[in-house]
């Protein structure tokens with residue numbers, strides 16, 4: 452298949468995308484697979500992975516990578532930032548309008564800057580309660 456030819460949207464891929472759009476937890480492929488399997492009992496994890504890569508290449512979803520942790524997926528294409536829990540890895544959305552500042556885009560170093568990523572991190576309410584329970 453030619454690289455830029457638009458791929459046929461298979462029913463499996465449509466189901467995976469619809470499920471990801473329903474979830475606002477930025478699931479890993481494994482978490483999404485568990486949900487999709489309820490609708491498509493015979494689907495494999497490998498198929499979910501492959502379809503996620505196709506959806507990402509087609510610009511329909513974002514893939515979020517955090518170092519060595521499992522990649523997470525986001526079907527929300529509106530500009531927004533993320534906050535990640537350092538305890539359990541949960542990821543939530545923060546509207547881009549809540550950004551405390553807009554960084555000046557550097558023009559040095561010969562780059563044409565196309566964007567930037569802002570990532571907040573902290574403890575989610577569940578982990579926060581857990582810490583309070585242990586220390587309190």
Ligand SMILES: [Zn+2]
Nearest residue numbers: 536539575578
């Ligand atoms: Zn947490």
Ligand SMILES: [Zn+2]
Nearest residue numbers: 525527531544
């Ligand atoms: Zn998001």
